[in-house]
Amino acid sequence: MVRVKRVHLMMAGAAMLALSGCMGAPAPTSAPPAPVVALAPPPPTPKSVAATAYYAQIQQVLLREGMLRTDPGSDIPIRAERLTENFLKIALFQEFSRGRGGITREETASPLTRWRDPVRVAVRFGPSVPAEKQATDRARIASYLARLSQVTGHPIGLTDVAPNFWVYIVSEDEREALGPELASLRIGIAPDVIQAVTRMSPTTYCNVFAISGAESHLHRHAVAVIRAENPDLLRLSCFHEEIAQGLGLPNDSPRARPSIFNDDEEFALLTDQDELMLRILYSPELRPGMTAAEARPIVESLARRLVGGES
Template sequence: MRRFVLPLVLALNACVPVTPGDTPTRALPQASDLPPMKTFGAPQPGSPIRSNNDLALDFIELSFQLESGRDLPVFTRFEGPISVRVTGAPPASLGTDLRRLMHRLRDEAGIDIFEAAPGNNANITIQAVSRAQICRALPHAACFVVPNITDISQYRPNRRSARTSWSNLRTRQQLAIFLPNDASPQEVRDCLHEELAQAIGPLNDLYRLPDSVFNDDNVHTVLTGFDMMILRAYYAPELRSGMTRGQVAAKLPGILARINPGGEDLPAQFATRTPRAWSHAVQTALGPGAAPAQRREAAAKALEIARAMGWKDHRRAFAHYANGRLLLASDPQAAQTHFRAADQYYAATKGARLHRAYVATQLAAYAITRGDGDSASVLLAPHIDQAARNENAALLSTLLLLRAEALDLQGRSAEARTVRLDSIGWARYGFGPDWAVRAKLREISSLNPLNG
């Protein structure tokens, strides 16, 4: 299921829920006086640079475990073409985003997936329902996917039964994805990418993956080049449902040599596994239910574990970032020290360029509060294109709004107005309704000392 461990672009100081588990998780509208919503053009996924030894280890751990850590006895996937249908009350953006995603799955992963004719049954039902319905079915989840049902009303009566157990599957035939129809277009799309990827492919998430949606930090919001390679391997003709871990492992070297020949001669990195204690500390720090003191204690523990593990990758950076977020209100100087450390570790990690864009919002926001438009502009400049390449409209609009404030501080008011206007179109996709867009505008504007 999609969770919100790292929602940097939703609010600069917010923390929202995260939950582990086995389930891979109004009034009539009025005319808006805001600029029209912007959408992204052709996808620009990056090519993963990985040793095939590392890819094989990632593939096995993604494919033979659930997010809770429970082992899966056999490999499962759809055998044959995969049909998809949409039910419920889908938002206007869903159809376009679904067609773009299915085109990518066919083109980049070689998966035979198509939209079923209206009124027909399908292998995968995508049901658009309210966030309240999703919360009643599975608290703290933004969206989720379940086997062997087609309607959200069927979930609660069957949630602990063999019918909806991923462990009992031997092949995939029918699944349902439940998405919110009252969220921002980007949130709906993000849910679509993660849940459809898990509906057809691996069910696990791994914190050690820096460039994947199969990661609980939720930095990447659309399927990456790494994800498409994993899915291409998942549907390789050498594999089939019902194979054991050992049987799949024996086939992977040949599969990866064919689809990723550049990874044959690369040295393996053998990234360490992520201890459950670290994951639990992160979930406590940034998830629901904990008091502020408990959150800070958990974040400090996550950093302590990262240091003890000798990590110098994005997980060490993430621990610093969590500490920075939780210290923003009480100790801004200490928070900035953690953000700078996070940026340094992200900079040293291949595949973590998007992570740096998130951290840049925190560093630049602090510079703006101090009236330092020059430093803020320098911090923001390298990351705007990165947010666009990764199709993250919420992050892109936040970076642009911060840039507009920095330009105002530099006395470049005409440029600031142009950049701010550009940001609003992306904010409408990233944040949704006009009130949310205006709230984001006010939030960023309030950082600027020129605005009182």
């Protein structure tokens, strides 16, 4: 089986300033606005052509093996005990750690962290992405954000006004050159995180990192990077997992099923259990900064209420 990895990073930083959207100056009142001319995308580079073929093959292999399911996993029983353990593993641990040697794959405990401010998502496309694909991607992301807002009870939506969560959809060459753009956001992105984006392994087809205050355990900003070469279903699966992870579910677990928070790629889209974990994450009964031990009795109670049983 061909397997690929998604990367999810969380980093703490100093308190962040609110950002305004990148909007052009208004047209002079003395003249009508100039018509917007849609520019044709540049021809794909050999590197991008090779990546397109590679990720298309990955999707074909996964589909042939019965992976990338698009159903919610309703055929798989969700028990309160397993939901509790899956939530604690996914919400209160991280896949990666940051040290002097940079970012390394090492599971570490992490206090519960989520958003307090409304999540304002802006989508940024590289010039290589055709206009019709941009329209499809934006529509899919907007619909998904509305679903996430309903599930969590937290305001989440697509906007270019003062965004605090950016989704970049870029080609190989555009991603490798994304460093200055990420630095220009001025949200405290560390050099090793920028390097993780610009030097992304071919086995990683999307990633996300969230930035929170050093002591608040509240996400302030997040950035997801999606390969434009991903075929349709892999692309959509990246939208589902990276945005959901950026809300405060940073880890994966091989025992989480049905779930997109599992590197086995069985499910492509948010499942029934994933929705339950998001409901738990944004429950007012939990508070940011809780450890797994502090959160466990509350999560157990929430899980029993959500699935209607002890086990």
